[in-house]
Amino acid sequence: MAKSKKTFSSKPSGSLVPWLGIAALIILIDQLTKITITKLFTYGEEKVITSFFNLVLAYNKGAAFSFLSNESGWQRYFFTAIGIGAALYIVHLLRKHAGQRMFCWALALILGGAVGNVIDRVLYGHVIDFLDFHWRGVGHFPAFNVADSAICIGAALFILDELRRVNK
Incomplete structure (x- = not known):
């Protein structure tokens, strides 16, 4: 009776493609909403x-x-570099952990948001924000955009995934 031989692979159990697709969809929605708002508003x-x-x-x-929005302009390059560095690291993590669904959802959302805002910094020198929530006309939350929303949701999923992993 032959025993089946278990092999261990360093390859991830999932594909990188769906996660990059989610990030690309976030980037597309983010950029389309920003283009629309800049065409309709001054x-x-x-x-x-x-x-x-x-x-x-x-x-x-x-x-x-x-x-740092009131600085002399150096922050544009600083935050662009951070965004590019984060995006590269996130792609590395997605490749390494492609089979971990919630973790990769979190990373894909953060990746899409980070790249969406990097595109703004490169093209315009600033990030375009347009969603403005407030309480009874007072206490405005700072305006934000789709990319920011994706980053926040991704961060929440990341925390939830870590809490779930710790509790196992």
């Missing part, structure tokens, strides 16, 4: 949609919550 123009949500065309030369 800088600073605001349209009230609901009592808690407006569309507004805003430019962010900094990072999240306009961090």
